[in-house]
Amino acid sequence: MKKLLLLSFSLPSIPKLQSLCHLQQYKWLSYSSQFPKEIKWNSKTNVIITHPTLVAMESCSSMYQLRQIQARMTLTGLITHTFPLSRLLAFCALANAGDLRYAHRLFCRILEPNTFMWNTIIRGYNKARIPAMAFSFFLDMFRRGVPFDPRTFVFTVKACEHFSMAPQGESVHSLARKTGFDSELLVRNGLVHFYAVRGWLNHARGVFDEMPVKDVVTWTTMIDGYAACNCSDVAMELFGLMLEGDVEPNEVTLIAVLSACSHKGDLGMGKMIHEILEKKNVRWGLSLHNALLDMYVKCGCLVDAREVFDRMESRDVFSWTSMVNGYAKCGDLESARRFFEQTPQKNVVCWSAMIAGYSQNDKPKDSLKLFHEMLGEGFVPGEHTLVSVLSACGQLSCFSLGHWIHRYFVDQIRIPVSVTLENAIIDMYAKCGSIDAAAEVFSAMSERNLVSWNSIIAGYAANGRAKQAIEVFDEMRCLGFKPDDITFVSLLTACSHGGLVSQGKEYFDTMERKYGIKPKKEHYACMIDLLGRTGFLEEAYKLIKNMPMLPCEASWGALLSACRKHHNVELATLSASNLLSSDPEDSGVYVLLANIWANERKWGDVRRVRSLMRDKGVKKIPGHSLIEIDGEFKEFLVADESHPQSEEIYRVLDDILLLSKLEDSGCDCDL
Known part of the structure; x- marks a missing residue:
């Protein structure tokens, strides 16, 4: 084979290739250090290599050595032979230390490259993740009438996997069928892989089922x-x-x-x-x-x-993260944290698993504390991390941190925003009482799913905006979204907070009849709360008695709270009895029942309730508040004097109390 090769040369004009590819597809100037290691340029060959220069070629490890070997081949005339030239090309195109630009120049200087050489350059561009160039070489190969072999189709279909559309891959499949190469096992395996990777399982299964072997x-x-x-x-x-x-x-x-x-x-x-x-x-x-x-x-x-x-025998960060994730999801946070601390090299996924574990197991303070540590270690959180952290912010009503995450990571750093992340932002704002900010995020969403609608409906419901919750529900139905059981929990909650008895009853009655959703305990609890708040205590009690399942604590708790509001001692006693039978150590039930008796001035019953608490060893859980100061959470109990600045705190509280009294009395005194 005739060959002209220079030690240095300029890139030739390739108008055919330039017409097929965009400018950015020529970014092959520095790929030598980025090649994946799974491809070996010097794969096994049936040829027995004895020539000293070719033996050196097989152990070549750098472009510097390659150029020396190439010079030797040129001087000895070895470079005019097909096999040595193909090995030279293979190193430049496929080796980790190769240079794809050099391979391209070398290929374009070959007068009559054979099929192996064409396959090599196509494979090289695949390896460099420039599929358009790989496909363009295949087209040029077709136009020139170069004979194909099974590997030609395999390498070309591999390139087609990276295109946004599928016609290139289908055209290769069609050509393989016309040329008879689709009968080759290697080609059919490549086609099955192409369709499967794209998620076209019916096409993949079609090729699969046709295969005799x-x-x-x-x-x-x-x-x-x-x-x-x-x-x-x-x-x-x-x-x-x-x-x-x-x-x-x-x-x-x-x-x-x-x-x-x-x-x-x-x-x-x-x-x-x-x-x-x-x-x-x-x-x-x-x-x-x-x-x-x-x-x-x-x-x-x-x-x-x-x-x-x-x-x-060996473990990587995935192994450790799996154990962290497993223990965290089952609620064993102590074991999860132990594995987390022992992980040799933590990555974002590992941090995220532990942060999510705290957030999902009602430990939002620990979740946010770990999030701050993660940032301090220099990690940039991903979507899953932010979703967990935003959930923790919502649980703690930590508006400032949640708002900062939204503005910094989404608006400034511009982390890719998915529907899941936007839903988490909506939920956080709603739980922090900033329903207008939640509505703004919801309105700006380019794509919504059912969780998006449920989140904003729940937000309106929790913030006492029943009318807006119902309006969003109506809009959701008009756009073709089918509500689920969570939608109706939020909707019934909105009716309860808004005192909308007739609408609440209508939604409850049409759940199963219109949408095929059987009411669950949560829906009954919402209806009992709605009836109780509006004074329909007997109707609420009747609903409890006729529930198709055992009433949950939320149902009896809703009725007990309604009894206190509407002074129904008899139903209150019954409700409290049922609550205490399931949880005899719930101090809140004792306190609420005692307050109901006290409002009716039945002091003997009050003493009996308090005596029962003492006998059972139940202690009232002190009230507490939680505030965030400079990213740290401060918790204060009733009559708490443990804080080092407690004197100053109580002095300020006394001043606020005095000021409020003066405001109520209409006094214009200047303090």
Whole structure:
């Protein structure tokens, strides 16, 4: 083969390629240090290499060495031969220390590159994550009539996976069919992978079902495609068929199936996979260990998860984070924190798991404290972290921090805003009493889901704006969103706070009839609260008695509060009795009942309630308040003098009390 090669040259004009690609697709000036390590340029070859220069080529580790070898090839004439030239090109295009720009120049100087060389340059651009250039070389190859081989289609379809649209991949599939290459197992596996990665499972399954011969790669690709799209049942069904077909699963197959088990929460299947691993000689890599660990954690089986963790010879941050996440979700925050502290190298996900654990288990102060520590360590929180922190802010009514997170991370740093994050912001503002800010975020949302609507309805309900809650509900229905049980809890709460008895009854009656939603305990509690607040105590009691399930504490508590408001001692006593039967140590019930008796001046009954509290060892939980000062939370109990500035605090309180009395009396005295 004739060849002209210079040691240094300028980039030739390539009008065909430039017409196919945008300018940004030529960013291949410094890819040598960014190449993924999974691709090996000097993959095994059937050719026995004995020439000293080629032997040196196979162990080349830098472009400096490559240029020296290239110079030697030029002087000896070795570079005019196809195989040495192809190895030179492969190093530049595929090696971690290679240079794709140099490979491109080299390729364009070859007068008649063969199929292997075309495949190499296509593969190189795939590796550099410049799929448009890879596809453009395939088109040029087609126009020039260069013969294809199965790898040509595999590498080109791989490039098509990265395009936003699918016509390129479908056109490659069509060409493979016309040229007969779609009968090749390698090509069909590539097509199944292409469709599965894009989530086109019907197309992937179509190719899969047409295949007369399937290997472990075929089965694994299809199973992984289903697992990635949360079609766990189909993934595990396919795995069963794979075993019946006597195809031995490999490590990747088992990871995909374990992922499906995790999504579905199928502990039985997960344990079966574990047994297969124990019985068969399957290579236990770190990824497989982590997948098994993740399965046990997500299925809530922490004993087995801990056993797997303890047996692992090596662990990474994913291993440690799985244990943190598992213990946090089951409420064992002490164990979760212990694993968190022992994690050698924490990442954002690890911090987020612990922060979420505190937030979801009613420890918002600890969640925010850890969030401040995370920022102090220099980590930039992601979406999941911010959602947990905003939830903690809502629980504590910590408006200042929640508002800062919104303005700084979303508006200034511009972290990508998802619907989930915007929903968390709405919920935080609503719980902090800033319903107008919540409504502003809601109005500006480009995309909303049911949680968005439920959050703003709940916000209006909690802030006493029943009319707006109902208006949003009506708008939600007009836009085609179907309410769920959470929607009706918020809606009934709004009616309760607004005293809208007839509308509340209508919503409650139409839940099942119109929307197919059976009322739950929470809905009955809302209705009892609505009836009780508006003075319909007997009707509220009748609703409790006719509930299709045992009344919850919220129902009896709502009735007890209504009895105090409307001075119904008999129903109050009955309500308190039912509450104390389920929780005899609830000091709030004793105190509320004693206050009801006191309002009726039945002091003997008051003494009896207080005596009962003493006999049972129940102590009244002191009232407390919580305020935020410079990012720290200060808690104050009733008559608390533990604070170092308590004297000054009480003096200021006395001044405020005096000022309020003067305001009430209309005095214009200047203090």
